[in-house]
Amino acid sequence: MGLVGKGIDYAARRSIYLQYMRNALGVVFGLLLATTLLSRAEAQAPSPSAPCSDPLAVIKAFYDSNDAGQFDSSMSYVADTIAFATWATGVNGRQMMLRHLNGKKALRAFLPHGRGLRWRLPDSPPDGPVYHENRVNVSGNEVKLMLEPDRKRPNGGLYNYFSIDATLDGCRIKTLTVIEQITWL
Secondary structure, three states, rough: OHHHOOOOOHHHHHHHHHHHHHHHHHHHHHHHHHHHHHHHHHHHHOOOOOOOOHHHHHHHHHHHHHHHHOHHHHHEEEEEEEEEEEEEEEEOOOOEEEEEEEHHHHHHHHHHHOOOOOOOOOOOOOOOOOEEEEEEEOOOOOEEEEEEOOOOOOOOEOEEEEEEEEEOOOOEEEEEEEEEEOOOO
């Protein structure tokens, strides 16, 4: 019997029905609109950089460029927002010459004098030690390695070596930490 027996006429039932349909259509339209907007937002959202196929090659190219004194070219391997840290530490754990730099401009200014950022030391004579990567560990976008000298000092002592830890974003260095391991301290 429905609404007829309750004393509600046809016009009132039709009005209730139309109101119900408008509400239902509003909900459906709202869901469609929200779905469309979300899919567009996902399509426009910046995706994380694709992983680099050879992160170690990026690190080597950065060091090669620095060693050749082409510091501006070196910046092509570095993310705009690079976070760089360096310090020296002795066997007793004391940290010295602690330095934190942020951004390409700050790192570029430091490169000509920075230790552990090339295959040779900036203050080394031409026949001084050449550093080679050793104990390389590449895991995803992270590269860890040691830079070890090719010889000992004339007095038989060891030259300092460097531990390097780099994280890449795509094929650009996002973070770089260089720790000089002081062998005589």
